[in-house]
Every structure is written in C-alpha cells, then in structure tokens.
Amino acid sequence: MKKLFFYTTLALFFSACNKEEKQNYSNIAIYGHGGAGFESHTNRLPANSFKSIQxxxxxLNADGVEVDLQIDSNGTTWLFHDQFLEGKTSGNDCFGERSTSYIKTCNYNLGGKIFQLQELMDYFSSLSPKPKVSLQVELLDRCIDHSLLIEQLIAIMEVNNAYDWVQIESDSPGLLIQLKAASKHFQTFIRAPDLTSCINLCSENGFDGIIMNNTDVSVKDVERVQALGFKIALFGVASQAEIKSALKKHPNQIQCDNIELLHRIMKQ
Amino acid sequence: MINKGTAFILSLFLFISCPTFGQDSLSSNIKITTHFGYEISNVGCYGNIGGQINYKKFGFGLAYILDYSDANGLDGPFGVATTLSFSPNHSDNKVINHFINLDYRITFHQRFCTFDCSQKYNKIQELNIGYGLSIKIFKRLSISNTINIGWYLEKSLSDRTGKTISESGSNSLINAKLNYLIAK
Known part of the structure; x- marks a missing residue:
C-alpha cells in the first residue's frame, strides 16, 4: 500500500511538472528545411526530393518548404542542394555541366528521382491552399550559367504566377536586384553574415526580408528588423534547444529540420 | 484524464510488481525479467520498459516504448515492441550468452492537422532481425545489446488530400537494455 501511494504521488508530481504559460505562435510560418528536413539517422528521405516535400x-503540416535550386546545361531547373551530383546520387560531375536527359537518369542513393522546379509548381498548384516555397538560389557554382538560371527562374515565376507564394532567398544581392528589376512582385530575402549589412541591403534595394542563422540573432535583433518593416526567417533550427530559442524570438518564418518536434513544442 | 507521463510511471510500477505475484507456481525452466532500455533506429530514438519470459532457450518479450529524441519524450510518439529470441547455447552459469531475435514494433505519432483531423495518430511499423549479447553483472542483473537490420513501413494520413501516404525502406536498430531477473 505504501508502495502504491509512493508511485501514485510520483506520477502526479511528474504530471504536474510540465505546465508552462502557453505562447501564441500562430504568426510564425513553418518551412521544412529541404522538405521534411535534411537527411539524418532518423530521416531517410533525401532533401529536396518529392517524398520529403510531400x-x-x-x-507534418508545414506551411511551406525551403528548397535549393540548380540548373542543368539545357536550362532545366531542378531542386538539388549540392554543386556536384556524386555523393548523394548515382550520377557524377558538376550539376550545371550535365544535360536534362542525364539528370533524369540519376537516382538518390536513399531512393527517388531528382525533382524539377516545374514539378513542384504543378504539385503545389494542385493543393488548396497552396503551400509556400522559399527558393534558395546561390550563384557560387562556377559550372552554372548564371544568366540562364535567372532567365529561367523569371520565366517559371511568370508562367506559374507564383509571386505571392514563392519567395527567393540568396546571398547574392546582384541576383535579387535583377529579379526585382524584372518584376517588383518578386519576394526577395537576402542572406548575409551580419544583420546590419542585411538591413542596409534591404533598405537600399527594396528587398522584403532577411534570412539569418538562429544563433546569430537575438530577440532584440528580430524586433529591430520587424520594426523596420522587413520580414525575418531563421534557419539552423533542429534540436529542442534550437527550436525553443527560435520560437522565443517570434520571427516571421522558421526553417526547421524537425517539424514534428517544432509542432510538439508549439503545442505545449 | 491521465496523461502519458502518469501512465509511464504507473506502467513502471506494474511491470515491476505484477510478475512477482504467484511466482511460487512457476516452473524452474521459466524465468521472468524486467528491463529498461534505449534504442536507436532509422525511425526514431526510443526509451523502453518491459518484461520478458524465458523458457529454456526461447524468450518472449513485450515492452512499452516512448520517444526520447531531444529529451522531449513524454509528449512524443509511443508504442509497443514484441521480441522473440532464441539463445542456442544458453546457460545460467555463463557470464555471456548470445542470442538471435526477431523484433516487431509499432509506434504511434500524433498528427498535426489543419484540414483533415479525422485520425489522431499516424503509425510506423518495424520488423527487425538481430543478434545480441547478454552479460551477467550480478546474480539477477544483466545488460544486453542487440544489433538489428530490417524494414519499416510508415503510414500517414495526408492532411491535404485525406489519402494514406505510405513510405517504407530498410531499417537498422541498435538496442541496449538493463535487465533484472525477478522470478525463477
């Protein structure tokens, strides 16, 4: 009887421990990083693949996905993170030097084909309401034809009328300036190592927001950006500590690698 | 309504207490152990608590599993694991015994839905076959470790379309347990 009393008391104690003041996170949009998060021991879906995005x-009920853009030698745009095909796929060599027909034959080592940007547009257009996309475009790869990439990106955005549900993020101000010049409707997010230079770039060029690593900004930094009328998205959010830290800052968007855990913490 | 934390503590109490009732009537060939364990698979990281009945070289185990990934376990996925094991050269006098095991588990993951909330949980099933070692530390206390390979099947209800989305693939599982012999 004493034992029963002890365990019951212990159980009630544990059940009472987890009460915290409920926060309202409804203004934060959740973006899955590379789809359902980048590959890990417990996530066997390749980042940027259809299965991961689905x-x-x-x-996982994310509001959107953050995906990476690459272009092949024929001008077809694909969702793929790396500059080179080897390592994650059955293919090899630099992505930008391979043809569309070659990329179509490549399989991810974890299973599945490489997904085209147009296929993503078609898939999201079939869903209601349309999920959001944060398209990361880097111009660091030497084997990619940058002018062709920008030309194709503008064409796809126009054809799909995707200005209100697709945002472009890049660490290249030049790219974002070109996109804004092509259409003022482009939602552009700049990524730079320090916040002040990001704010300056936004103010000078009319960019819509800033992408920052969660560890590089404080609550006050986020408030400062939002007070200036810009949006802020945080990445580098995967563990419980990182998620709690990001949520405390109330950014406009969180790009997360563990969406299920993020939901659980938001529900607490 | 009892929450999962309370259920976990009460299950711990029941697992420790219940098998000792009526132990005098048990044959000397039957042994009952309880265990705490931790396991990592391609599906998740789980803590487990359970019991195992051994008859000669064969064993049948049942455990309640709880997600401990990112130390947020008591709000996370939960499920049940069953194990069949066979220890070909088992002896009570040996310090180290080895065994093979067939492991089936099912875990339930809470859905986070906006549009179609007709179902509360998605489920993941795992079937693994493994090899393990058990090392006796004291008369009643032992540790065991298994390395498993197998297959998983995840079935989730789409929040957007209401259709079931299936995902399957190869699996690996590493398991470590602390076992306590409670009846012999």
Whole structure:
C-alpha cells in the first residue's frame, strides 16, 4: 500500500511538472528545411526530393518548404542542394555541366528521382491552399550559367504566377536586384553574415526580408528588423534547444529540420 | 484524464510488481525479467520498459516504448515492441550468452492537422532481425545489446488530400537494455 501511494504521488508530481504559460505562435510560418528536413539517422528521405516535400506539407503540416535550386546545361531547373551530383546520387560531375536527359537518369542513393522546379509548381498548384516555397538560389557554382538560371527562374515565376507564394532567398544581392528589376512582385530575402549589412541591403534595394542563422540573432535583433518593416526567417533550427530559442524570438518564418518536434513544442 | 507521463510511471510500477505475484507456481525452466532500455533506429530514438519470459532457450518479450529524441519524450510518439529470441547455447552459469531475435514494433505519432483531423495518430511499423549479447553483472542483473537490420513501413494520413501516404525502406536498430531477473 505504501508502495502504491509512493508511485501514485510520483506520477502526479511528474504530471504536474510540465505546465508552462502557453505562447501564441500562430504568426510564425513553418518551412521544412529541404522538405521534411535534411537527411539524418532518423530521416531517410533525401532533401529536396518529392517524398520529403510531400511529407513536410501533407504529413507534418508545414506551411511551406525551403528548397535549393540548380540548373542543368539545357536550362532545366531542378531542386538539388549540392554543386556536384556524386555523393548523394548515382550520377557524377558538376550539376550545371550535365544535360536534362542525364539528370533524369540519376537516382538518390536513399531512393527517388531528382525533382524539377516545374514539378513542384504543378504539385503545389494542385493543393488548396497552396503551400509556400522559399527558393534558395546561390550563384557560387562556377559550372552554372548564371544568366540562364535567372532567365529561367523569371520565366517559371511568370508562367506559374507564383509571386505571392514563392519567395527567393540568396546571398547574392546582384541576383535579387535583377529579379526585382524584372518584376517588383518578386519576394526577395537576402542572406548575409551580419544583420546590419542585411538591413542596409534591404533598405537600399527594396528587398522584403532577411534570412539569418538562429544563433546569430537575438530577440532584440528580430524586433529591430520587424520594426523596420522587413520580414525575418531563421534557419539552423533542429534540436529542442534550437527550436525553443527560435520560437522565443517570434520571427516571421522558421526553417526547421524537425517539424514534428517544432509542432510538439508549439503545442505545449 | 491521465496523461502519458502518469501512465509511464504507473506502467513502471506494474511491470515491476505484477510478475512477482504467484511466482511460487512457476516452473524452474521459466524465468521472468524486467528491463529498461534505449534504442536507436532509422525511425526514431526510443526509451523502453518491459518484461520478458524465458523458457529454456526461447524468450518472449513485450515492452512499452516512448520517444526520447531531444529529451522531449513524454509528449512524443509511443508504442509497443514484441521480441522473440532464441539463445542456442544458453546457460545460467555463463557470464555471456548470445542470442538471435526477431523484433516487431509499432509506434504511434500524433498528427498535426489543419484540414483533415479525422485520425489522431499516424503509425510506423518495424520488423527487425538481430543478434545480441547478454552479460551477467550480478546474480539477477544483466545488460544486453542487440544489433538489428530490417524494414519499416510508415503510414500517414495526408492532411491535404485525406489519402494514406505510405513510405517504407530498410531499417537498422541498435538496442541496449538493463535487465533484472525477478522470478525463477
């Protein structure tokens, strides 16, 4: 009887421990990083693949996905993170030097084909309401034809009328300036190592927001950016500590590698 | 309504207490152990608590599993694991015994839905076959470790389309347990 009393008391104690003041996070948009998060021991879906994006949107209930853009030698745009095909796929060599027909034959080592940007547009257009996309475009790869990439990106955005649900993020101010010049409707997010230079770039060029690593900004930094009328998205959010830290800052968007855990913490 | 934390503590109490009732009537060939364990698979990181009945060289185990990934366990996925094991050269006198095991588990993951909330949980099933070692530390206390390979099947209800999305693939699982012999 004493034992029963002890365990019951212990159980009630534990059940009472977890009460915290409930926060309202409804203004924070959740973006799955590379879909349902980058590959890990417990996530076997390749980042930027259809399966990963589908899981983020349809199963994990993310508001959108952050994906990476590459272009092949024929001008077809694909969702792929790395500059080179080897390592993650059955293919090899620099992405930008390979043809569309070659990329189509490549399989991810974890299974599945490489997904085209147009396929993502078609898939999201079939869903209601349309999920959001944060398209990361880097101009660091030497084997990619940058002018062709920008030309194709503008064409795809126009054809799909995607200005209100696709945002472009880049660490290249030149690219974002070209996109804004092509259409003022482009939602552009700049990524730079320090916040002040990001704010200056936004103010000078009319960019819409800033992408920062969660560890590089404080609550006050986020408030400062929002007070100036810009949006802020935080990445580098995967563990419990990182998620709690990001949520405390109340950014406009969180790009997360563990959407399920983020939901659980938001619900607490 | 009892929450999962309370259920976990009460299950711990029941697992430790219940098998000792009526132990005098048990044959000397039957041994009952309880265990705490931790396991990592391609599906998640889980803590487990359970019991195992061994008859000669064969064993049947049942455990309640709880997600401990990122130390947020008591709000996370939960499930049940069953294990069949066979220890070909088992002896009570040996310090180290080895065994093979067949492991089936099912875990339930809470859905976070906006549009279609007709179902509360998605489920993941795992089937693994493994090899393990058990090392006796004291008369009643032992540690065991298994390395498993197998297959998983995840079935989730789409929040957007209402259709079931299936995902399957190869799996690996590493398991470590602390076992306590409670009846012999």
């Amino acid at each position: 899981k983020a949107i349809e199963v």
